[in-house]
Amino acid sequence: MSYSVPEHIHFREVHDELMLLDAQNDAYFALNATGAVVWSVLASGRPLEDAAAGVAARYAVTPERAEADVAAVVDELVGRGLLNRLDR
Amino acid sequence: MAERAIHRLFGLAFTSDLPLPLPPDAGPATVEVVKGRVLPHGELLWQAPPPLAFACRRDKSAIVLDWPTARFRVDPERVVVDADDDRDAVALLIPVVWSVVLAGHGYEALHGCAAARDGQAVAVLGASGAGKSTAALTLIDRGWRVITDDLLALDAAGRAVPGPPFVRICPDRAAGRSGEPDAGGKFRIPAPSCPEPVPLAAIVVLDDQFDRYAPLRGAAAAAALLGQIYSPIDTHPGQSRRRFELALGLVDSVPIYGAPPRSLTADRLEQIAEAAS
Numbered sequence: 001m002s003y004s005v006p007e008h009i010h011f012r013e014v015h016d017e018l019m020l021l022d023a024q025n026d027a028y029f030a031l032n033a034t035g036a037v038v039w040s041v042l043a044s045g046r047p048l049e050d051a052a053a054g055v056a057a058r059y060a061v062t063p064e065r066a067e068a069d070v071a072a073v074v075d076e077l078v079g080r081g082l083l084n085r086l087d088r
Numbered sequence: 089m090a091e092r093a094i095h096r097l098f099g100l101a102f103t104s105d106l107p108l109p110l111p112p113d114a115g116p117a118t119v120e121v122v123k124g125r126v127l128p129h130g131e132l133l134w135q136a137p138p139p140l141a142f143a144c145r146r147d148k149s150a151i152v153l154d155w156p157t158a159r160f161r162v163d164p165e166r167v168v169v170d171a172d173d174d175r176d177a178v179a180l181l182i183p184v185v186w187s188v189v190l191a192g193h194g195y196e197a198l199h200g201c202a203a204a205r206d207g208q209a210v211a212v213l214g215a216s217g218a219g220k221s222t223a224a225l226t227l228i229d230r231g232w233r234v235i236t237d238d239l240l241a242l243d244a245a246g247r248a249v250p251g252p253p254f255v256r257i258c259p260d261r262a263a264g265r266s267g268e269p270d271a272g273g274k275f276r277i278p279a280p281s282c283p284e285p286v287p288l289a290a291i292v293v294l295d296d297q298f299d300r301y302a303p304l305r306g307a308a309a310a311a312a313l314l315g316q317i318y319s320p321i322d323t324h325p326g327q328s329r330r331r332f333e334l335a336l337g338l339v340d341s342v343p344i345y346g347a348p349p350r351s352l353t354a355d356r357l358e359q360i361a362e363a364a365s
Contacts, residue, residue: 010329010332012332012336014306014307014309014310014336014339014340015305015306016306017306017307018307019307019310019311019332019335019336021328021329021332023328023329026320026322026328028310028311028314028332030307030308030310030311031307032307
């Protein structure tokens with residue numbers, strides 16, 4: 001599964017975290033370091049599996065655990081309209 | 089016809105029909121403040137919840153700010169003031185209405201004061217009653233100069249831009265200092281000011297979310313700054329993006345601290361400034 005960032009979502013890394021702006025709703029969001037890893041992979045157009053692999057490698061957790069954690073983060077991001085899920 | 093006085097506020101020189109507690113400036117003026125009739129027309133952008141009585145509207149290119157005591161029509165180069173009592177209008181013009189003028193010129197502002205010494209400034213941000221102006225006054229007592237009180241505007245280089253040369257404070261916090269009462273019920277305490285913008289050495293955010301004084305970094309620092317945007321009403325296009333960039337630019341360039349409201353001492357502020365230099 002791949003994702004895209006809507007045009008009205010702006011983001012910037014601050015130290016190892018990430019700040020997001022939803023310019024349409026004038027709302028700000030912060031992602032911690034793990035969320036920032038997930039975002040950087042998905043925002044570049046790579047699939048969820050790559051994000052899970054990145055988290056597993058960085059935090060030395062099992063692939064299953066990484067995949068579950070990443071899926072939860074992504075559900076939250078999609079639910080808040082910060083990411084679009086692409087049907088392919 | 090008498091020539092109108094020119095003043096400068098947060099980097100913008102302007103002429104004014106209103107008598108203002110500001111020093112004269114050589115100009116040239118890019119904004120004019122004139123008296124006239126302002127009607128409460130336009131698309132409603134924001135209405136304050138009762139018992140507050142304030143509405144903000146957009147009427148063509150102008151923003152109409154509507155209080156019971158005064159109404160303002162704000163274009164980037166012209167502010168029309170409709171008020172029975174000049175004192176009411178002055179208390180709202182500086183700095184609330186001016187924040188909208190600044191937004192029309194592309195500048196976002198934070199809710200904070202700043203003081204400077206030796207070419208470096210410390211800013212204190214926080215909601216009304218958090219202790220910003222009291223902190224500024226304690227520094228002024230130690231020889232610092234006021235840059236701004238209540239509204240902190242930054243130039244493109246991230247320097248604090250001078251506002252009015254006084255600190256407004258509740259009479260019960262004036263601690264024997266002499267000042268002129270304004271229409272908002274506060275005392276204007278005159279203070280030595282800074283003629284030019286000053287680089288920021290540190291920012292302290294006073295907020296209930298902090299239970300002790302501590303440095304902030306990353307997203308926590310950015311979120312703390314975004315919580316202190318002077319006016320959250322979107323009056324001009326692109327404002328949320330500008331606020332976002334302003335906060336993140338400060339996180340990248342200035343040490344930021346969090347502290348509980350009313351917790352700052354002059355010693356602490358001077359330590360912060362010394363550590364940053």
